[in-house]
Amino acid sequence: MQKNYIQQKSRVSEKSKLLSWLNATIVVCLAFSIIYYVAGVNDLTVKGFDLQEKQTEVRALAVENENYQDLTMAKESLYSVNSRINDLDLVAVENITYITIADTTVAKK
Secondary structure, eight states: OHHHHHHHHHHHHHHHHHHHHHHHHHHHHHHHHHHHHHHHHHHHHHHHHHHHHHHHHHHHHHHHHHHHHHHHHHHHHHHHHHHHHHHTTOOOOOOOOOOOOOOOOSSOO
16 A cells, blocks of 8 residues: 555656646746747837838938939030020120110100
8 A cells, every 4th residue: 555655656746747847848938939029029120110211211312313313304404405506506796785765655644
């Protein structure tokens, strides 16, 4: 009878060891999961800030690009006008005479 009691106690002790090992394993896995989750959230937060910064940079570059395109079109337009003026063979004006209009009334009231 004492032998059965010792065997039972031994089985209970083995179950207790197994359960404590299982609990420790679950706690360690849970700790690793929490650390992995926090690291993932941190990584996503950093990537979100980087994305926001890049979007701001893209908007600024788009405005700068539009300004450069406007400047290019203006210069191309001036070049086009100048080339067409040169094709007209115009003569430079040397003496300009302005007409003065007398202050006379055309109709009376």
